[in-house]
Amino acid sequence: MNWWESADGEIRVLIAPDNGTSGTDAGQLLSLRHPKSGIAANYLYINEGLHELQWHKKSYTSWFLGDYVCEDGGLYISTPIDPVFIMLPIFEDARMKKANDPGKFRQLDEIIYIDGFPGYHHLLPVIEKSMGVVCEVKDIGSTKFFRLDDSKVIAWLCAKADRLKQTLLTLDKNYAAQDDKHTLAEVVSILGDYLRDKPWVELLCNHLRLDLQDLTRKADDHSSSMTDNLHQSSAQENGGAASTNKKTAKTARQGKKVKIETDSHNIKDMFTRATRSRTKTTQ
Template sequence: MAAPKPADTRVVIGRGMASEEGAPRHFITLPDPRTGQPASYLLAGGCLQEINWYKQQYSSWFVGDQVLSDGGLYLCSPVDPLLLLLPLLERAREQQNVFQDLEQILSMAASPSAHLLASVLGGGEQLGCLCDVKEAGGQRYYRLNDELVVAWLTLKAQQAKAALQASPSAAFSGMDELAVTAYAAGLLGEYLAQHWQDRLASALQLPEELPQPAHPPPAADHGSQPSEKKPRLDPKEAAKHKAAEARQAAKAAKLAKEASGMRKLSSFFGPRPE
């Protein structure tokens, strides 16, 4: 096989990418669970991973004898496959309000690679978290149950909240219980249609308007006057603001740490000491 051209070479960081040769890896396209638009995912290392493009300014990669000057890379992070299955289960119930097997449900994705999700769903056993299950002739059949979905989403949000509170990041240490709960719900909401976000917020007893922090961040609209009435901020939007602040703080800390050990490029081209 001919060596790929530099323009075709990309850096991918994800679970299972460094495993032994021959390990199954599949890049697949599935509907985004929130928007329904096609999105790219990676099946590797025994899990489903979402793919995000990241590019830092003034950076390059050395790959073999090539230089990738744009410095971009694909970051793959694990995602719960049930989140991607939820809109498919809804579609299956809307079209035929009957129990269906996993193959029929996955066909709702209208993607030739959707059947590969079966490998990370434990043969369908995980669907019991979202569905009523019936067995007949050694085959399992599923139908979405809204109450089970809300209970599962609530548990996921509580787990995310516990992980955030255990995080060493200073961005979460100053947040009260309500703010952390809204933040966790906002993270989960990135994978949910609006009606599920609303039901999750209700289950978590989040208020329609979160109380303002003691030291609120500067308003995004610099042209507005302080006396103007601010629009209602729902828990999802508040969580997005918190997420942006946390990412900025983490990025600044990382850059400062990296810069402390760097040498100027010109130092590599100066005259050698006698």
């Protein structure tokens, strides 16, 4: 864990792999499109792995950093993410599929050229290794050409769904008590946070014989349950007071709060220990 102090005095605390910050791989913050919304979001690229950044903030928290106290108790956590999720919408658009036409084969340099998002070029080595699992690949001379393949994507998603389902069964006994279809619905709902509804969530539901509308309803019910739990927890933290902030209800459905940053930075420069100590002025 490390922290960084910006020019305007803002403190950021990050939990992330630390071997890259002191080794040869310094790591970088990359601005990429979120695979679900398409909105710019920050990702950490370090040690040839991609991590998503999540920002968590609870009421009445602070940090003791060195010899001073940071009143803002916000926390950044980097968690590994399969780069295929990030690249799936990029490769989908690049093939320019129409009706029954499977689309075009394209070079990686063409596919990852996204105006306003130079960060994708840093992922070139990772993309070449990872996207073969969901693409048809042709070697012409020394050049590789890629085209997304629907059947390979569905197979990859089914493998992800099965692995996630097994994880849920071991983490929460409530999943073991419900029927398999309900657990699969929860799994697809989680995966859906990183997938476009069309075509991928829709195709996955069809393959698993799940009703997409029923899945959406269950996701809404799950979010409402989360909201109620958050309200109850907040009331307990405030000594049982009933004056729960209504803003919590609006943000509870998001589950995770991600703070958007811009541009790409060297992680060693951005998250280094703040050396300027703060002292109280006494007169």
